[in-house]
Amino acid sequence: xxxxxxxxxxxxxxxxxxxxxxxxxxxxxxxxxxxxxxxxxxxxxxxxxxxxxxxxxxxxxxxxxxxxxxxxxxxxxxxxxxxxxxxxxxxxxxxxxxxxxxxxxxxxxxxxxxxxxxxxxxxxxxxxxxxxxxxxxxxxxxxxxxxxxxxxxxxxxxxxxxxxxxxxxxxxxxxxxxxxxxxxxxxxxxxxxxxxxxxxxxxxxxxxxxxxxxxxxxxxxxxxxxxxxxxxxxxxxxxxxxxxxxxxxxxxxxxxxxxxxxxxxxxxxxxxxxxxxxxxxxxxxxxxxxxxxxxxxxxxxxxxxxxxxxxxxxxxxxxxxxxxxxxxxxxxxxxxxxxxxxxxxxxxxx
Numbered sequence: 001x002x003x004x005x006x007x008x009x010x011x012x013x014x015x016x017x018x019x020x021x022x023x024x025x026x027x028x029x030x031x032x033x034x035x036x037x038x039x040x041x042x043x044x045x046x047x048x049x050x051x052x053x054x055x056x057x058x059x060x061x062x063x064x065x066x067x068x069x070x071x072x073x074x075x076x077x078x079x080x081x082x083x084x085x086x087x088x089x090x091x092x093x094x095x096x097x098x099x100x101x102x103x104x105x106x107x108x109x110x111x112x113x114x115x116x117x118x119x120x121x122x123x124x125x126x127x128x129x130x131x132x133x134x135x136x137x138x139x140x141x142x143x144x145x146x147x148x149x150x151x152x153x154x155x156x157x158x159x160x161x162x163x164x165x166x167x168x169x170x171x172x173x174x175x176x177x178x179x180x181x182x183x184x185x186x187x188x189x190x191x192x193x194x195x196x197x198x199x200x201x202x203x204x205x206x207x208x209x210x211x212x213x214x215x216x217x218x219x220x221x222x223x224x225x226x227x228x229x230x231x232x233x234x235x236x237x238x239x240x241x242x243x244x245x246x247x248x249x250x251x252x253x254x255x256x257x258x259x260x261x262x263x264x265x266x267x268x269x270x271x272x273x274x275x276x277x278x279x280x281x282x283x284x285x286x287x288x289x290x291x292x293x294x295x296x297x298x299x300x301x302x303x304x305x306x307x308x309x310x311x312x313x314x315x316x317x318x319x320x321x322x323x324x325x326x327x328x329x330x331x332x333x334x335x336x337x338x339x340x341x342x343x344x345x346x347x348x349x350x
Contacts, residue, residue: 001026001033001075007064007126008327015051017065019325025122025130032083032131033075034091038149039124040068041330041342043177048119049331053270058119066125067093067118070139070149080133088139090151091124091131092300093117094293098134109293125327127346137300140308146318146343150182151303153341154314155294157182158303160241160264163289167191172228172237173213174253175244175267176204178341181211182314183241188212189312192239196231198224198249201337210316219249228256242266247273254280266291317341 005024008017027033048055048065059065073087083089096103096111103111117123117131139148157179161171171192173184176199187195188211196215197208205216215231217224228237236258242250245267254275257263263286281288294300306312319340322330326344333339 001128005127006324007122008066008324009125010048010051010059010061010063010065013051013056013061015049017049017327019327020062022064022126024128027075027077027130029077029079030133031077032073032080032089032133032136034069034071034089034124034129034131035074036069036071036124036127036129036346038070038145038346039066039344040149040153041066041327041334041344042068042153043179043334044119045125046331046334050335063118064122064124064126064129065118066123067091067116068149068152069124069129070145071124071129073136074128077133083133083136083138088141088145088148089131090137090139090148091117091129092135092137092294092296093152094296095121095132095135096296108296125324125344137297137304140304143304143307146321147307147314149343150314150317150341151300151307152294153179154182154186154303154307155299156266156291158186158306159294159299160243160266160291161186161190162299162302163264163291164239164262164287166239168193169238170194170196170232171239171241172196172198172253172256173208173241173243174198174249175242175246176201176208176213176216177243177337178317179266180204180241180243181207181340182317183243184208184213185211185312185314185317186306187239187241189306194231196228196237199244203338204340207316207319207340211314219252225252225255232256232258237261240264245269251275251280254286257284257286259284260286262287262289264289264291318343321345
């Protein structure tokens, strides 16, 4: 497909982004071209927009960023045989090599050589995006476009929750950003007994309540360690879902994790942190899982089936719907914390 398209780009090595007119991607023989209908803003997109240390070390402008999408395939490469024009799709954003030991042993989500859509290759904050056939996820036609655009981050939440037993467990979701509150919804749908949501922003805590949290605690306003121990009859929680990446919060989370409990860590501290490894992990005998991305493609099947079953409703997570051209407002909302997921649309604004 020839011609030009609109795209939100990181053009310069500085804060901000621009809408540019650039050539429509030319696909390779094993790629598909997707017309993007809706895209959602992720925390990593905010890092790129703000041009923090991670972004400045990783991103090589000019780059179209964004990676959470739902759209329609309008062109397929000559060697593509599993996807047809007209199919509505989303994308697994970790583009793995297929050859390293991780890829060959069922762990492609931690491929040693992976590239990320919208980070290392051009992404979906554009009218069109090129996606490798192996990364295409065919969407169930009964699901709304907005919800299918959230399957990638919902996959992070689902993998975090379901990395070990959850049925009948007491759960602490530490950090109630969009993935944190989706994790609360998954934990509720999958049989957790008691769920506690912790954040420092009341707006997000209210969303956590809507998604199924039994208790919500503001870490700025109360002693969450005492509160959580009181809620759990001094036993501590069975499961810690760490979504904040804040060192002080992580340390508190491990203090209230019971002996022989489980911690699944998705949040990423900005810098190395001090931690009482002996008393909070070794002597307590806890299991710790490092979570990155989603299992390819086990988690995608779980996510799609949860959504289709209607056991999991993530619609409360979507709090703002903006036009493509209003992306700057979207990033400012994210920085304030007074939002859930923000949807960018090429077509309409609600």
